[in-house]
Amino acid sequence: MIPNIVPEVIFLPEGKVKAIFCYRVSALAGMAYDENGQDVECYIKFSMTDNNDMPVNVSCEFYCKKHFSAIQGLAKTGGLKPEWIEPITQEEYLEVME
Numbered sequence: 456m457i458p459n460i461v462p463e464v465i466f467l468p469e470g471k472v473k474a475i476f477c478y479r480v481s482a483l484a485g486m487a488y489d490e491n492g493q494d495v496e497c498y499i500k501f502s503m504t505d506n507n508d509m510p511v512n513v514s515c516e517f518y519c520k521k522h523f524s525a526i527q528g529l530a531k532t533g534g535l536k537p538e539w540i541e542p543i544t545q546e547e548y549l550e551v552m553e
Contacts, residue, residue: 471512474503476522477548481539499529500548
């Protein structure tokens with residue numbers, strides 16, 4: 456089941472958002488472990504970029520649809536259950552990665 460939330464986004468002046476997508480993956484997925492060998496959550500970040508490797512600006516509607524539809528692709532690629540993948544904001548991602 457995909458959560459029915461929309462991650463907070465920062466709107467650009469023209470009503471668009473940067474196509475940067477961040478996710479938290481549950482420890483249940485078994486994708487990461489700590490120094491004691493215990494399963495822990497991990498994080499995924501990807502973006503849609505232009506020819507200069509810069510994130511492209513997209514409409515909020517496109518962003519929201521893509522953010523949730525990508526969960527299915529990530530789950531299929533990683534052999535995961537979609538409910539183990541939670542969309543998060545870029546700010547949440549950066550807080551954990553610092």
